[in-house]
Amino acid sequence: AIWIYQFRLIVLGDSTVGKSCLLHRFTEGRFPGPLHCDPTVGVDFFSRLVEIEPGKRVKLQLWDTAGQERFRSITRSYYRNSVGGLLVFDITNRRSFEHVKDWLEEAKMHVQPFRIVFLLVGHKCDLVSQRQVTREEAEKLSSDCGMKYIETSAKDATNVEESFTILTRDIYELVKKGEISIQDGWDGVKSGFVPNVVHSSEEAVKPKRRCIC
Amino acid sequence: MAEGDGAGGLPGGTSWEDEEPVSPEGGGGLREAEPAALTRRRPETKPPGEPALVEEPPSPALTVSESMEPSQTGWGYWGSWGKSLLSTASATVATVGQGISNVIEKAETSLGIPSPSDISSEASDAAEGSQSPGESATHRINDGSSSPISGALGVLSTISTAVQSTGKSVITGGLDALEFIGKKTMDVIAEGDPGFKKTKGLMHRTSTLSQVLREAKEKEEQQTATEVTMATEKKAHYGLLFDEFQGLSHLEALEMLSRESESKVKSVLHALSGAESDALKMELEQLKEVFSLAEFCDDDEEEKKGDEEFTKDITELFSELRVSTRPDKLSAARRSAHEWIARLNAEPLKEEQRNEDAQQMGSSDAASDDKKSVEDIHAFAIRSLAELTAYSIELFHKTAALILHGQKQEMLAVDRAKALSQMTIVLCKELSSLSKDFTICLTTVGVKEKADVLNPLITGVFLEASNSASYIQDALQLLLPVLQISLIQTRTESSQQ
Numbered sequence: 199a200i201w202i203y204q205f206r207l208i209v210l211g212d213s214t215v216g217k218s219c220l221l222h223r224f225t226e227g228r229f230p231g232p233l234h235c236d237p238t239v240g241v242d243f244f245s246r247l248v249e250i251e252p253g254k255r256v257k258l259q260l261w262d263t264a265g266q267e268r269f270r271s272i273t274r275s276y277y278r279n280s281v282g283g284l285l286v287f288d289i290t291n292r293r294s295f296e297h298v299k300d301w302l303e304e305a306k307m308h309v310q311p312f313r314i315v316f317l318l319v320g321h322k323c324d325l326v327s328q329r330q331v332t333r334e335e336a337e338k339l340s341s342d343c344g345m346k347y348i349e350t351s352a353k354d355a356t357n358v359e360e361s362f363t364i365l366t367r368d369i370y371e372l373v374k375k376g377e378i379s380i381q382d383g384w385d386g387v388k389s390g391f392v393p394n395v396v397h398s399s400e401e402a403v404k405p406k407r408r409c410i411c
Numbered sequence: 412m413a414e415g416d417g418a419g420g421l422p423g424g425t426s427w428e429d430e431e432p433v434s435p436e437g438g439g440g441l442r443e444a445e446p447a448a449l450t451r452r453r454p455e456t457k458p459p460g461e462p463a464l465v466e467e468p469p470s471p472a473l474t475v476s477e478s479m480e481p482s483q484t485g486w487g488y489w490g491s492w493g494k495s496l497l498s499t500a501s502a503t504v505a506t507v508g509q510g511i512s513n514v515i516e517k518a519e520t521s522l523g524i525p526s527p528s529d530i531s532s533e534a535s536d537a538a539e540g541s542q543s544p545g546e547s548a549t550h551r552i553n554d555g556s557s558s559p560i561s562g563a564l565g566v567l568s569t570i571s572t573a574v575q576s577t578g579k580s581v582i583t584g585g586l587d588a589l590e591f592i593g594k595k596t597m598d599v600i601a602e603g604d605p606g607f608k609k610t611k612g613l614m615h616r617t618s619t620l621s622q623v624l625r626e627a628k629e630k631e632e633q634q635t636a637t638e639v640t641m642a643t644e645k646k647a648h649y650g651l652l653f654d655e656f657q658g659l660s661h662l663e664a665l666e667m668l669s670r671e672s673e674s675k676v677k678s679v680l681h682a683l684s685g686a687e688s689d690a691l692k693m694e695l696e697q698l699k700e701v702f703s704l705a706e707f708c709d710d711d712e713e714e715k716k717g718d719e720e721f722t723k724d725i726t727e728l729f730s731e732l733r734v735s736t737r738p739d740k741l742s743a744a745r746r747s748a749h750e751w752i753a754r755l756n757a758e759p760l761k762e763e764q765r766n767e768d769a770q771q772m773g774s775s776d777a778a779s780d781d782k783k784s785v786e787d788i789h790a791f792a793i794r795s796l797a798e799l800t801a802y803s804i805e806l807f808h809k810t811a812a813l814i815l816h817g818q819k820q821e822m823l824a825v826d827r828a829k830a831l832s833q834m835t836i837v838l839c840k841e842l843s844s845l846s847k848d849f850t851i852c853l854t855t856v857g858v859k860e861k862a863d864v865l866n867p868l869i870t871g872v873f874l875e876a877s878n879s880a881s882y883i884q885d886a887l888q889l890l891l892p893v894l895q896i897s898l899i900q901t902r903t904e905s906s907q908q
Contacts, residue, residue, distance in 0.1 A: 239736055
């Protein structure tokens with residue numbers, strides 16, 4: 199369980215689009231099914247390791263937020279410390295798609311001054327016959343907002359792994375390029391622990407660990 | 412001891428000695444009747460000049476001799492955790508595993524607490540009196556054998572009964588004394604733990620339980636990461652496991668809600684006129700009293716509860732709260748822990764039979780699968796404690812979120828406070844009995860082990876059980892501002908009608 203970075207990712211979207219199911223599938227490899235469909239209270243937490251390059255792993259801390267309006271004040275406080283987000287809508291629910299822009303707005307308002315990388319996720323793609331949002335319009339929206347788009351299904355495990363990996367890789371590239379950096383007082387990206395040898399880059403990354411207060 | 416002295420290389424001697432004559436009453440015990448919260452905060456009585464410069468860390472891992480001798484005695488009151496008001500800080504140090512026995516000893520000698528030998532003799536008296544069915548098994552073994560094992564068993568019975576009964580001897584001193592201990596412990600620990608000291612400078616108001624725990628976890632991670640034996644080591648690292656079960660995240664989330672509520676309560680009180688504010692303060696104080704967990708002292712008789720009892724109790728208490736969340740995860744985790752123990756306990760009886768079977772069938776994997784080493788048991792025990800604690804914290808977090816943002820319920824805050832306090836007691840008792848079961852397993856299975864192998868494992872289980880109980884009690888205290896807000900809301904609603 200050794201990782202080079204830890205990323206905090208937030209999962210957003212309307213109530214019942216399937217955020218928690220997506221996370222259950224990703225972290226536990228199972229689909230909770232209809233018996234476990236209690237709406238999320240406030241926030242829930244998951245974590246998993248992702249291998250982005252052979253031997254290089256990133257630990258993802260995943261914040262599953264409640265879609266319900268009444269918990270909005272809680273979920274808002276989680277934007278700031280996230281480096282990435284999955285913005286989820288349900289392809290069989292037009293309204294959830296229309297709300298994507300609102301979610302983006304809200305996130306932008308609360309994430310400042312930090313940056314957050316989003317991936318647009320069209321969920322429940324197994325329900326082809328009930329589709330209300332075409333792939334084309336979703337792709338258009340995502341490119342307008344500077345995001346990538348992917349369609350997933352937690353039920354039959356389509357693209358679940360991929361969606362998280364894509365987002366993680368994108369963030370990793372930005373971190374490597376120095377466009378996102380580790381900062382004190384911000385938990386979006388943290389460096390992990392590397393066994394045996396401590397590389398000089400890792401040392402440079404956290405210079406203030408031993409301050410005398 | 413020597414190590415502790417080294418760490419306490421403060422100018423002008425160590426302050427805990429200086430403060431010794433302070434009586435509990437004088438120590439402000441009465442002013443704040445909310446023990447866990449009090450122990451969590453940094454004691455204000457500390458002279459401000461206390462520097463944060465001592466950086467020499469005590470050796471991270473306890474050596475066997477260090478850990479056993481003092482803790483054998485130290486368990487005397489450390490073991491009173493079931494009702495304990497010991498501080499977060501103590502828990503943290505324990506998590507990191509740094510010089511805790513020294514700390515205990517220091518705290519002990521500086522406090523004039525009943526001497527450890529008194530306590531342990533008391534405890535062994537009690538041990539003779541109350542024999543749980545599980546223990547008779549260990550005693551059977553004890554009768555037939557000699558020194559190395561009886562050494563281990565001696566510790567076990569001392570410890571395990573101390574957990575249940577020594578609490579009394581400490582508690583007779585009253586809550587004040589315990590609060591006093593809490594404070595003292597904090598101070599002494601601050602001296603022995605540079606990591607803690609580092610935070611301490613920043614702390615005062617900003618430090619939180621999760622912060623302290625997170626630091627401890629990160630230290631563990633760093634330590635473990637440098638070891639090649641990572642995979643096996645991790646099994647028994649409480650802090651890492653607690654985080655793996657998302658306990659830390661839920662704790663942080665709960666703290667966030669608690670802080671928000673706290674500042675809201677303050678601003679409400681601020682906006683009220685003198686008389687109104689006093690009236691409200693009175694009501695808020697009542698909530699606080701419910702949270703002081705006084706009942707820990709009362710119903711002390713340890714009736715061995717049936718297995719289903721816990722699930723029933725917790726579920727009932729939860730429905731009393733009237734929040735739309737259920738303790739399913741917690742109950743399931745607890746059930747699987749007990750099933751594991753039951754399977755293990757059933758094994759020795761089958762053993763001879765199995766040996767015959769194995770010979771007949773030549774199936775070696777059956778034996779290797781089922782046969783648990785003491786390390787396995789220890790690892791599972793620590794894992795279970797971390798899991799149960801994390802899920803308990805999660806429940807508290809969810810409860811807070813629902814009290815604040817859930818559907819409105821006709822429910823008095825004070826009734827919820829009662830249910831939550833009761834729940835905390837049930838949870839802590841459960842952790843106590845679970846840890847006892849685990850150590851009985853350890854002694855039974857580890858009958859052939861040397862004491863210096865077995866004893867640290869047993870101590871470890873009790874220590875983490877004690878920590879677990881501290882975390883849960885601290886988490887309960889975090890719910891207080893949340894309930895206060897709920898009380899204020901009900902009040903304003905009724906006055907508007």
